[in-house]
Amino acid sequence: MCGIAGVLSASFLPNGIEEILKQAGSAIAHRGPDDVGVWVDKDASIGFVHRRLSIIDLSPAGHQPMISATGRFVIIFNGEIYNHLDLREELEKSGRAPNWRGHADTESLLAAFECWGVEATLKKTVGMFAIALWDRQDRKLILARDRMGEKPLYYGFFGGLLAFGSELKALRKIPGFKGEINRDVLGLLMRHNYVPAPYSIYHDIAKLPPGTWLEFTPEILNRKEKPVPFVYWSAKEAALTGVADSYQFTSDTEAVNALEKTLKQSVSGQMMADVPLGAFLSGGVDSSTVVALMQAQSNRPVKTFSIGFNEKEYDEAFFASEVARHLGTAHTELYVSPEDAMNVIPKLPTIYDEPFSDSSQIPTFLISKLARQQVTVSLSGDGGDELFCGYNRYAFAEGVWGKVSSIPTGLRKIIAQAILLVPPSNWDQMYSLISSVIPKKHRLLALGNKLHKGATFLGCESGASLYRSVVTHWQPEEIVLNMREPDTQLTHFNPQGLSSLVEQMMFLDSISYLPDDILVKVDRAAMSVSLETRVPLIDHRVYEFAWRLPMHYKVRNGDTKWLLRQLLYKYVPRELIDRPKMGFGVPIDSWLRGPLRDWAENLLDESRLKREGFFNPTPIRQKWLEHSSGKRNWQYHLWDVLMFQAWLESNV
Numbered sequence: 306m307c308g309i310a311g312v313l314s315a316s317f318l319p320n321g322i323e324e325i326l327k328q329a330g331s332a333i334a335h336r337g338p339d340d341v342g343v344w345v346d347k348d349a350s351i352g353f354v355h356r357r358l359s360i361i362d363l364s365p366a367g368h369q370p371m372i373s374a375t376g377r378f379v380i381i382f383n384g385e386i387y388n389h390l391d392l393r394e395e396l397e398k399s400g401r402a403p404n405w406r407g408h409a410d411t412e413s414l415l416a417a418f419e420c421w422g423v424e425a426t427l428k429k430t431v432g433m434f435a436i437a438l439w440d441r442q443d444r445k446l447i448l449a450r451d452r453m454g455e456k457p458l459y460y461g462f463f464g465g466l467l468a469f470g471s472e473l474k475a476l477r478k479i480p481g482f483k484g485e486i487n488r489d490v491l492g493l494l495m496r497h498n499y500v501p502a503p504y505s506i507y508h509d510i511a512k513l514p515p516g517t518w519l520e521f522t523p524e525i526l527n528r529k530e531k532p533v534p535f536v537y538w539s540a541k542e543a544a545l546t547g548v549a550d551s552y553q554f555t556s557d558t559e560a561v562n563a564l565e566k567t568l569k570q571s572v573s574g575q576m577m578a579d580v581p582l583g584a585f586l587s588g589g590v591d592s593s594t595v596v597a598l599m600q601a602q603s604n605r606p607v608k609t610f611s612i613g614f615n616e617k618e619y620d621e622a623f624f625a626s627e628v629a630r631h632l633g634t635a636h637t638e639l640y641v642s643p644e645d646a647m648n649v650i651p652k653l654p655t656i657y658d659e660p661f662s663d664s665s666q667i668p669t670f671l672i673s674k675l676a677r678q679q680v681t682v683s684l685s686g687d688g689g690d691e692l693f694c695g696y697n698r699y700a701f702a703e704g705v706w707g708k709v710s711s712i713p714t715g716l717r718k719i720i721a722q723a724i725l726l727v728p729p730s731n732w733d734q735m736y737s738l739i740s741s742v743i744p745k746k747h748r749l750l751a752l753g754n755k756l757h758k759g760a761t762f763l764g765c766e767s768g769a770s771l772y773r774s775v776v777t778h779w780q781p782e783e784i785v786l787n788m789r790e791p792d793t794q795l796t797h798f799n800p801q802g803l804s805s806l807v808e809q810m811m812f813l814d815s816i817s818y819l820p821d822d823i824l825v826k827v828d829r830a831a832m833s834v835s836l837e838t839r840v841p842l843i844d845h846r847v848y849e850f851a852w853r854l855p856m857h858y859k860v861r862n863g864d865t866k867w868l869l870r871q872l873l874y875k876y877v878p879r880e881l882i883d884r885p886k887m888g889f890g891v892p893i894d895s896w897l898r899g900p901l902r903d904w905a906e907n908l909l910d911e912s913r914l915k916r917e918g919f920f921n922p923t924p925i926r927q928k929w930l931e932h933s934s935g936k937r938n939w940q941y942h943l944w945d946v947l948m949f950q951a952w953l954e955s956n957v
Contacts, residue, residue: 307357307369308336308832309381309458310470311437312479313446314350315526319464319480322352330354332474336383336832344370344379350523351439351446354475355381358835360682363579366407373415374403377442380418382411383471384434384456385839387574389413392429396420423447423518427537431574431844435471435513446521452538452845453688454502454515454820457828461510462529467521472829473658476510483509484957488788491919491949492781498662498945499822501793506659515820516540538845540816545802547852560858561871564850565598568872571844572598572684580681583608585672585838586636588624590695590866590873590882592686595841597632597876599684606635610676610683612668613640616892627881639675646671646891647900653948654955656833662948663822664893664940669830677836687823688843691814692851693866694859699807702775706768706806717763724760729753768806769798772813778942784921793817805856819843894940898933905929905943908950917953920946 310329312318319325326343334341337356345352355369370381386392389410396402396413401420406412410432417426418438433455438447448469450458460469464481476482485508494500502512513519517534525532554560572595576582584596586609599607609629613622622638629636649667654660656670676683690696709717732753765771773795781790794816803809824840831838841847851859854868861867873882897905907913909929914922925946931937 307355307381307383308333308471308475309353309355309383309435309437310475311353311381311468312351313467313521313523313526314465315523316350316465318345318347318350318352319466322347325478325480326352326354329470329475329478330356332478333470333472335835336471338835340368342368342370342381346379346439346441349439349441349444353379353381353437353439358681358837359580360385360837361577361579362407362409364407367409367411369411371409371411371415373419375419377440378415378418379439379441380411380415381437382414382434383436383458384432384451385575385577385837386410386414386430386432386434387577388429388431392417395429423449424535424537427518431846433839437469444522447518448513448521449518449537450513450515452516452540453815453824453840453843453848455824455828455840455843457825458513459505459510460513460519461505461507462526462531463509467526473505473507473510483507485509486919486953486957488785488919489791492785492788492790493793494660494662494949495779495781495784495945496777496790497817497822498778498941499818499825500659500661501817501821504791515816540848541812543845543849544808544812544815544852547849547854548802548808550853551855552853552858554858557871560854560868561875564868564872565875567847567850568594568841569598569602571841571847573602574844575684575839575841576602578682581608581679582682582684583610583676583680584684585609585676585686586611586625586629586634587686588621588626588628588881589686590869591689591842592625593628593877593882594689594869594873595684595686596628596634597873598841600632600634601876606633608676608680609634609636610672610679611636611638612672612675613638614646614668614891615640615642624881624884628877631877631881637675637679639671641668641671643892643896643900647896650901650904650951652833654952657825657829657948657952658956660949660952661822661825661829662945663826664944665890666826666830667891669826670833673831673836673838674834677831677834680836682837682839683831684839684841685827686842687827687840688819688847689866689869691811691819692842692848693854693869694807694811694856695866696810696814698775699810700860700865702768702772702810703806705762706765706771709763709765709771710768712763714766721760721764724756724763727753729757732756767800769795769800769809769813772806772810776818778945779924783924784946786919786921807856807860815848893944894932894938897940897943898935902933905933905947908947908954909943919949919953 337358339359340357342355353370372379392413403416433451435456435458436449468476468479470476487508490504502514516538517536519534586592586596611622611625614620646667649670761774800809827838858868911922914920928939932939
């Protein structure tokens with residue numbers, strides 16, 4: 306696991322480019338504290354910097370930037386290629402393998418690129434990666450990103466240069482960086498609580514989408530073209546292919562065994578390391594399955610880690626410890642106080658150097674810090690909800706759409722408009738006049754907001770638009786000044802081929818929420834403490850397997866992730882697993898009314914919001930006053946604004 310950055314110019318590089326690249330590397334030293342390498346070819350006007358976290362081949366033979374055996378290619382690479390030994394074997398059988406200098410997967414990649422070319426090599430790889438490859442012969446730069454988007458890669462044009470890097474911190478060190486905030490993208494942040502690819506918070510800087518690669522030449526830079534990424538693997542094509550060619554198992558046992566074989570293959574490959582390795586364990590279905598399969602393939606106790614909270618509604622540590630005890634892992638748990646968790650908050654704008662407001666970023670950092678005290682690599686259970694239908698919102702949205710879709714669209718829109726004409730506070734006042742005659746246990750809180758939320762559902766023209774409404778926090782135009790919301794994969798989604806609404810939602814999550822929220826959260830939190838994380842449930846072979854499963858293997862008799870559960874029951878007693886789903890969160894709602902109140906009030910000060918000029922203060926102040934008084938719970942909406950405000954204060 307590493308950090309990469311570099312520049313390519315159509316003419317010449319800035320003076321002192323070696324020092325500039327070193328500074329860019331230093332900005333992301335947390336991603337690779339073990340080694341640093343700089344390579345510059347001034348004649349070709351290109352330069353690379355690499356920060357290394359040594360995982361495979363700890364010797365100097367794994368040093369980067371690395372030059373291929375023939376000298377044609379130069380590479381810097383962030384990630385792991387789990388099947389690199391298979392690639393070596395294939396090269397050797399073909400007689401085209403070089404004389405290996407070590408056993409690093411970077412060297413395997415270089416030889417593969419030289420033998421098979423870029424696209425064929427990317428299609429053969431199993432792993433997570435962000436790659437920069439310079440072809441000295443054809444004078445072109447290739448940037449590539451893994452299929453599911455585990456590893457980040459930003460790029461942009463400024464100061465006459467193409468610059469790229471693992472994090473925005475590195476790009477800020479490149480001459481010509483402007484850092485102009487994109488208000489349109491700020492609107493996306495307010496809607497989703499993350500910035501979706503291909504956008505970044507800055508103008509002129511983009512994220513390379515998962516499953517794609519780009520090619521740059523000095524001529525392209527001269528023409529100031531923005532090349533369209535090539536797609537070497539498509540999540541949508543994989544999903545549609547899977548649905549069209551679904552499995553026809555003869556029994557449930559056959560299905561469980563097929564899943565076990567697929568997951569064991571993924572977990573086994575991701576246990577490859579020359580350094581201590583462990584796993585996060587929450588005690589839920591996903592992480593417990595990963596740990597169970599790790600322990601089944603290990604001849605020593607797997608190191609597992611969990612954190613706990615004294616607030617019972619947020620604490621899963623007890624369940625994790627019971628699962629660990631049953632599996633026989635070497636388990637470490639840490640109960641953190643509110644003070645421990647809140648002490649993370651000032652670090653968040655630096656850890657997530659693009660504004661990011663999923664509050665589970667706090668416990669994710671804490672568990673990463675705990676694990677790093679004993680291991681350098683940790684496997685995670687993320688991805689199970691998206692692939693095996695685990696989120697409660699899937700059933701909720703399906704239920705809502707089943708009711709409202711039977712009403713003619715025109716009539717639904719009229720009803721929705723009528724509801725929205727009356728402010729929530731007026732609905733509450735009218736409701737208060739009759740609430741006294743309603744039994745206490747049936748009274749509704751915040752009726753006005755519930756009606757307005759329901760009105761947005763009524764106005765939806767499709768199941769996909771309903772889903773977008775379900776995952777929306779703020780309506781961006783209500784809060785961000787002078788913005789026009791850009792299109793995303795959610796706004797132009799064509800559901801053809803995915804007949805059920807639940808399938809559509811799972812797919813949309815896998816191309817948006819998973820890479821741009823979940824994987825960002827884990828990568829930045831873990832890499833901030835120099836911990837490599839691996840996510841075996843989103844191996845592309847697992848993804849393709851999951852999409853071939855008929856829905857009754859994902860949800861059955863109200864049980865979500867049904868097949869995954871049946872596999873887990875082979876290793877862990879059902880009574881340790883079957884319980885209501887919990888999120889991996891912290892009590893932001895009560896903290897904002899208590900110990901974080903002054904911090905929040907400072908960032909949400911009306912005069913400050915007006916002076917900075919990004920937000921309309923009125924709806925923000927209204928929600929802040931309602932929340933701080935205990936009248937409403939607006940924690941997620943407020944956290945969106947607070948994380949941007951804290952990021953703005955720290956980074957601009």
